Amino acid sequence: MSAIANLLVIAVVVVVVVQRQMRVQRLDTERRFWLLPLILGALALRDPQIIDHQHTGLSAALLAAGLVTVLAMGSIWGWTVRLWRDTDGAVLAKGTKATMAAWGGMIAVRVGLYGIGSALHVHQSGSSLMLGMAVMLLVRSLVVNWRARMLDPAPTTAVLH
Known part of the structure; x- marks a missing residue:
């Protein structure tokens, strides 16, 4: 895909994900949360x-640094999501101000890595951003789903005869 197409895909994914994160939503821990990251990762790779x-070592190092960063940011992002059970026992999730701060931090780090690459004259593909987004979404989903499974079970009501 072209660089413009990559950036467009990334922008659309970011808008959709952030919009969904800031609304209360029912969390389905059985859904295929890995599907979107898998598609993005395959497109990037x-x-x-x-x-x-022309700068294989530096380029690989920047890509690795970006992936390590998004692993950490995905984990942080997963811990900033508020989780609770509703009266039916379903798990609900909603992003917080800390979630938005995590997004801001991730963007700042990515801009910093891009700046380092530019200063070193390393061409940086939009695909590396897409791969980073895939990794971050996957890690975030893994953390949120793990946290949801660790919540206290829904209270059961006794049936009186």
Whole structure:
């Protein structure tokens, strides 16, 4: 995919994900939360320009640093989501101000890594951003789903005869 198409996909995913995160939503821990990250990751890894072949070492190091960063940010993001059970026992989730701060931090770190790459004259593909988004979404979902499973079970009501 072209760089513009990659950035468009990333922008759409960010808008959809942030919008959904800031609303109360029923969390289904059985759904295929890994599907969107898998699709984004596959699209990103198809790009032969994900590594700058003129600066292979630096490019790979920047990509690795970006992936380690999004692993951490995905974990942080997963812990900032508020989880609770409703009266029916369903798990509800909603992003918080800390969730928005995590997004801001992730964007600042990505801009910093891009700036370092630019200063070192390393070409950086939009596919590396897409791969980072895939990893971050996957880690965030893993953390939120794990936290949801750790919540106290829904209270049961006794049936009186």
